[in-house]
Amino acid sequence: MNLLSLSWNYIKARPLNMVLNMLLMGLGIAIILVLILLSSQLEDNLAKNKKGVDLVVGAKGSPLQLILANVYHIDFPTGNIKLQEAKDLTRNRLIASAIPLALGDNYRGYRIVGTNHDYVKLFDAAVDEGELWKNNLDAVVGSNVAQSLGLKVGDTFFGAHGLSVADMEHEEMSYRIVGILEENNSVIDKLILTNIESVWAVHDHDEEHHEEHSEPQLGSAYETGFPEGDEDAEITSMLIKFRSPMGAVTLPRMINADTNMQAASPAFETQRLFSLLGIGVDLLKAFAVIIIIIAGLSIFISLYNALKDRKYDLAIMRSLGASKTKLFFHVVLEGVIITVLGGLLGFLIGHGLTEFLAGLYEKSDEIGLTGLIFVKQELAVMLISVGIGIIASLIPAINAYKTDISEVLAKE
Amino acid sequence: MAQSSTMIIIDNLSFGYSDHKILSIPHFEVKESQHLMVLGSSGSGKTTLLHILGGLLAPKQGKVTIGETDIYSLSGSQRDKYRGQNIGLVFQKAHLISALSVQDNLLLAQYLAGMVQDKGRVKEVLSELGLGEKIKKSVRELSQGEQQRVTIARALLNRPRVILADEPTASLDDKNAQKVIQLLQSQAEQYKASLLIATHDQRVKDQFELQLNLATA
Numbered sequence: 024m025n026l027l028s029l030s031w032n033y034i035k036a037r038p039l040n041m042v043l044n045m046l047l048m049g050l051g052i053a054i055i056l057v058l059i060l061l062s063s064q065l066e067d068n069l070a071k072n073k074k075g076v077d078l079v080v081g082a083k084g085s086p087l088q089l090i091l092a093n094v095y096h097i098d099f100p101t102g103n104i105k106l107q108e109a110k111d112l113t114r115n116r117l118i119a120s121a122i123p124l125a126l127g128d129n130y131r132g133y134r135i136v137g138t139n140h141d142y143v144k145l146f147d148a149a150v151d152e153g154e155l156w157k158n159n160l161d162a163v164v165g166s167n168v169a170q171s172l173g174l175k176v177g178d179t180f181f182g183a184h185g186l187s188v189a190d191m192e193h194e195e196m197s198y199r200i201v202g203i204l205e206e207n208n209s210v211i212d213k214l215i216l217t218n219i220e221s222v223w224a225v226h227d228h229d230e231e232h233h234e235e236h237s238e239p240q241l242g243s244a245y246e247t248g249f250p251e252g253d254e255d256a257e258i259t260s261m262l263i264k265f266r267s268p269m270g271a272v273t274l275p276r277m278i279n280a281d282t283n284m285q286a287a288s289p290a291f292e293t294q295r296l297f298s299l300l301g302i303g304v305d306l307l308k309a310f311a312v313i314i315i316i317i318a319g320l321s322i323f324i325s326l327y328n329a330l331k332d333r334k335y336d337l338a339i340m341r342s343l344g345a346s347k348t349k350l351f352f353h354v355v356l357e358g359v360i361i362t363v364l365g366g367l368l369g370f371l372i373g374h375g376l377t378e379f380l381a382g383l384y385e386k387s388d389e390i391g392l393t394g395l396i397f398v399k400q401e402l403a404v405m406l407i408s409v410g411i412g413i414i415a416s417l418i419p420a421i422n423a424y425k426t427d428i429s430e431v432l433a434k435e
Numbered sequence: 436m437a438q439s440s441t442m443i444i445i446d447n448l449s450f451g452y453s454d455h456k457i458l459s460i461p462h463f464e465v466k467e468s469q470h471l472m473v474l475g476s477s478g479s480g481k482t483t484l485l486h487i488l489g490g491l492l493a494p495k496q497g498k499v500t501i502g503e504t505d506i507y508s509l510s511g512s513q514r515d516k517y518r519g520q521n522i523g524l525v526f527q528k529a530h531l532i533s534a535l536s537v538q539d540n541l542l543l544a545q546y547l548a549g550m551v552q553d554k555g556r557v558k559e560v561l562s563e564l565g566l567g568e569k570i571k572k573s574v575r576e577l578s579q580g581e582q583q584r585v586t587i588a589r590a591l592l593n594r595p596r597v598i599l600a601d602e603p604t605a606s607l608d609d610k611n612a613q614k615v616i617q618l619l620q621s622q623a624e625q626y627k628a629s630l631l632i633a634t635h636d637q638r639v640k641d642q643f644e645l646q647l648n649l650a651t652a
Contacts, residue, residue: 024542024552029535036534339530342491343589344519344548346512429492432526432601433482 026349030356033329040325041361047321048365048408049372051314055404056373057380058304058311063398066297069095072210073289075145077271080104080112080121080278081260086287087296093124093260094289096134096210099186100126103257104284110249112278117270118263123249125222126259128182133168135182135198135215137222137258140246143204145262146211152176153202158239159221163202165212176200182225196225218242219250219258315411318365322358323415330354330419337423338431351424358416359409366408370401442467442596442629443488448497450483458484458649460497465629467596470620473633474640475649481633484649485599488631490518502596519548523590523628525619527602529582531574537561537585538570544589560588564618580611587615591622598623600632604639612638 034041073094081089084101091098106123113121122145125137136142140155143163153176156163164174174180179197198217206212220242244250249258263286265271271288278286330337337350345353378394441464449459458480465471475481486492488499490506499506501521506514518524531540541557561567564584569577577585583603590598600619604612616632616639623630634640 024539024546028539029543032534032539335530336532339532340543340547341515342489342518342524343544344515346515348512349547429483429486432491433486 026353026356027360030353030360033333033357034360037325037329040329041364044318044322044325044361045365045368047314047318048362048411049368051311051318052366052369052404052408053372053376054307054311054314056369056401057377058307059398059400059404060373060377060394060396061380061392062300062304063400064392064396068209069293071208073293075264076262076289077265078263078274078286078288079260080109080263080284080286083283083285086285087292089260089285089287090289090292092126093262094210096126096136096214100259101285103259106249106252106256106258107254108282108284109258109261112282112284113249113261113263115274117266117274119266120264121249122262123219123258124260124262125219125257126186128184128222128225129186130168130180130182130198130215131172133164133172133213133215134186135162135217135222137217137219139218139244139248142216142262143211146207146209148207148209148211149205151203151205153200155202155245156217156221157201157241157245159218159224159242160196160198160239161201161217161221161242162198163204163216164200165204165214165216166206167212168215169203174200174203176203218245220252223252223256315408318362319411319415322361322412323418326354326358326416326419327422330422334426334431337426338428341426341428342432347424347426350426351420354420354423355413355416358412358420360412362408362412362415366405369408370405440467441465442469442502443631444498444500445488446498446500448487448494448499450480450487450492450494450496457495460484463647465631467629468624468627469645470623470630470643471632472640472643472646473631473649474635474646475633476635479635479649481635481649482601485601485631485633488597489522489524489599490514516549519544520550520593521596523593523595523598525583525586525590525598525600525603527605529579529586529606531582531585531589533574535574536570537566537572537574537577540574540585541589541592544592548593550593556592560592561585563622564588580607580614583607583611583615584618587618587622591626594626594628596626596628598628598630600630602634602636603632604634604636609638612636616642 076094079089079093081093081100082102082104088098089101092100109123112118120141122138122141124142126134128135143155151166168174178200181197198221204211242250265274275286275288278284340350374394376394381392381394384392443465445460445463447461449457451457473481473484483492487494493507504517506517509517532543535543538554538557541560542552542554545552558567558570561570564587566581566584566588569581574582574585598619603615603619607615619630619632632643
């Protein structure tokens with residue numbers, strides 16, 4: 024027998040009350056945890072994938088779409104820009120580096136991205152097997168792509184036009200896999216990389232119907248920089264890093280006003296996205312906080328009422344040698360036990376629900392959502408809930424502390 | 436220490452047991468192993484006196500010594516602990532913690548008094564009072580008489596030097612009332628404890644030789 028088992032026995036003696044309080048507490052905590060888990064993973068992923076990119080330049084359209092399509096590879100591109108125009112822009116002295124991207128094809132739902140080796144370096148991605156691309160139609164696949172499609176170095180495949188699975192295949196020219204990347208926990212895991220000329224070649228081929236398949240051709244600018252292209256050559260976008268912060272001030276305005284291209288800042292657009300989502304998240308959070316406060320209130324009321332019936336018990340415990348302080352902690356412990364159990368319940372529901380939602384939502388795999396990770400904020404939520412348990416039991420505990428034993432015992 | 440050393444000393448005690456009446460006891464002693472009946476009609480201050488002796492209620496004035504300890508010179512929590520270890524209290528109604536089993540009620544008494552929790556001792560006391568088979572029962576399943584016997588077991592558990600019983604027979608029938616008084620007497624003898632029973636119960640009031648009548652005190 025000790026204070027813990029004493030308090031626990033009192034809780035057990037009123038099981039319905041305990042279940043109600045625990046459920047209320049658990050529900051409130053679960054909602055908050057789901058929100059924390061989802062938004063922290065989303066923020067994490069968004070931050071990781073936009074690392075090193077100060078500005079995205081692409082075709083005019085929605086700036087958010089430009090970012091989503093070219094940085095996160097979840098939306099469709101806004102269109103293409105002229106290679107020559109893009110090249111001209113990179114001569115601006117405010118630009119430290121520029122990585123060209125050519126999107127438009129996929130292989131079984133995984134995007135084929137024409138780019139150069141700088142893109143791999145941007146993610147600090149390492150080669151797991153084979154090597155990076157050199158020749159036209161060489162392809163390097165991300166770890167997720169290799170795993171889920173069972174691809175190995177040396178395999179060949181046909182790209183399909185468009186960015187979703189059902190589109191028509193370019194059956195004339197096949198890519199050959201020369202390398203597989205290590206897992207990077209970023210969007211690059213879900214991409215198939217090649218050089219820009221390969222993307223062009225696959226498309227040009229539709230029109231020209233040449234058969235020059237056998238000889239591998241060394242690509243131009245596969246390591247860095249822009250490929251040589253004719254007048255009509257196009258790319259989808261380029262990812263720009265500024266030389267100095269001045270770039271952020273003048274470049275976007277210059278590009279948007281003076282060229283046929285559009286510039287968008289990943290930092291600004293993701294922040295805008297979050298402030299749009301944030302209203303909903305804040306509302307849900309407020310709702311969860313209200314539930315937790317009601318749970319605290321419910322714990323307070325049930326302890327308060329229970330202690331009215333337990334005045335005699337408390338007096339007896341005092342007569343058996345319990346000090347005032349001991350009774351105080353006995354009551355506080357009861358509130359804490361209920362909230363800790365409620366917190367654990369909420370923890371299980373929260374993670375379970377997140378995992379369930381992540382499984383339900385198709386795109387979650389692309390964003391990398393899971394219910395099986397733990398973030399620091401959760402600990403804070405747990406501590407706060409225990410704090411609420413303490414606060415809820417404070418008044419009943421003070422009453423227990425102040426019990427006048429002689430008066431209570433003499434009453435009956 | 437002599438066989439019959441003094442266990443309880445009351446000195447110059449005065450207390451108000453209702454708004455107007457004040458009772459004072461200039462000096463009174465109870466020896467070890469002595470049994471005392473505190474008599475008086477209801478409202479005569481029997482309960483108040485027992486509470487003062489048990490360290491539950493500080494007197495307006497005066498000194499109460501239990502054993503060698505002036506109990507009102509102790510701090511609140513020291514007094515609580517001293518009471519838990521040295522004074523066994525039995526009340527009119529059998530107040531047990533209904534959320535706990537019979538055994539846990541007794542273990543709780545050891546825990547709260549700061550003693551070692553000894554299941555063997557719990558079993559021993561319960562058997563002495565004929566409750567050996569009820570040890571695992573919930574207290575709700577016991578009859579009134581059984582419950583009162585459990586509270587006696589609880590009062591005796593820590594081998595107290597003083598047993599204070601406040602109207603222990605008032606809510607019991609004739610048979611149980613006799614039994615409870617006999618039990619208290621025999622147990623007090625066994626533990627060499629001073630026994631004080633406050634009562635106005637006609638059935639039991641003449642059983643002790645030593646009496647303190649508060650109406651005339």
